[in-house]
Amino acid sequence: MSTLFIADLHLSENHPKITDAFFSFLDTKTKNIDALYILGDLFEVWIGDDEHTSLMDNIAQKMRDYSVNNDIPIFYIHGNRDFMIGKRYATQSTMQLLPEHHEIDLYGKKVLLMHGDTLCLADKNYQKMRKVIRNPFLQSIFNLLPLRFRKKMGWKIRTASQSKKRYKNSNMMGVTQAEVERLLLKHGCQTLIHGHTHQVAEHQFERDNKSYQRFDVGDWFNSYSYLEADKNSLKLHIKTIAL
Template identity: 50%
Template sequence: MTVLFISDLHLSPSHPEITDCFYRFLNDEAPLASALYILGDLFEVWVGDDDDVPLHHEVAAALKVLSDKGVAIYFIHGNRDFMIGKRFAKASGMTLLPEHTVIDLFGKPTLILHGDTLCIQDEGYQRYRKKVHNPFAQWLFMRLPLSYRKNIGSKIRKGSTESNQQKAEDIMDVDQGEVSRVMASEGVMTMIHGHTHRPDIHTFSIGNDLAQRIVLGDWYTQGSVLACTKDGCKLETRSF
């Protein structure tokens, strides 16, 4: 059987071509897999499970169809949709996982995560991340009217885009020292993540052992899928 990994689709009503490609993937390819892992940023923005955007309900319904076919669906929050909660997960038939999760991938312990926690050189983002992941801050945010939350989400997204345009490319990539540290602490030699939009398979050493870091691609101009079998993993693209 095949295990599939995707991330960084950034689904939104303004980009139906991405959503169409995702639906084809769910209908034609994903039903043949044993599991689908979504490693964050499924949506461009998420301000609560009570958001009334039709796209959110449609995506939940499409995922539930896949789940009902017997495909296990797992989700790790991204930096854009870290507020996805139990309500949406239940409607989608997917299981929410901790931000760092070790899975058994065909007998190989593998750490899966979104990837933003590895970008420690971007100190401004890490400060912001610490604030918005504070449980009390999230509790307060969810008690604001939906219209307020939408306005805040729009402003944060705009500010993030403008800020990233001014940052050096290497600052927004993962820190290799942090990668090695996290993998060693988790006792794994394989890591899969998204976030950086730089799909690749990196091989390096941790001590005397050979390690592998697989980076998932975004869905901005084409679909991006990591397909893993007992024979190995392969990064693949899907046309819009």
């Protein structure tokens, strides 16, 4: 039996091949699977559960079929692009929403899960913005706005974010090691699994005579990646997407 971890698919109508790859992934990963964890940014942008598109409904139905027909639970941690996903869509797609920092028992190993955006402390402008847009009160106000206005605002924010990202150096987009260590010590874990940086890799380090590991599960653009864990190992897989 194994557990799967993915993140940063950024699904949208503009990239149907990524959706096809996700559906193919679900079709082939149905046997001996204990659970699927999606660590944020499943969608490129999310402006509210009251929006209905064929893409959103098709993905929800696909995940529901995967979960119900194969008895595989799907767990979800919000990303920085789709943190507005709410209970309505979670129920529609059978996803179980998790807090932004979540500990699990992974075959006897205590593991910390997160999206990963809070690890990038060098990106000070984003961290300031995050405190504002993730405020529950402001989110509730945003949800009261007309859907058409929210869609326009959501795509403007997305476009601005992509433009700024091109000018950020790798150090700013990468994680802050001190924050990694702080969170692992706080949660009493020696393994961290996350997404967000789109830099698929396994990192190992030592602290106080103990071994620690961090897995970045990568994104789903030119290739897709996922982490597979069983009672013996944690292994990153990278596959090519046919564009």
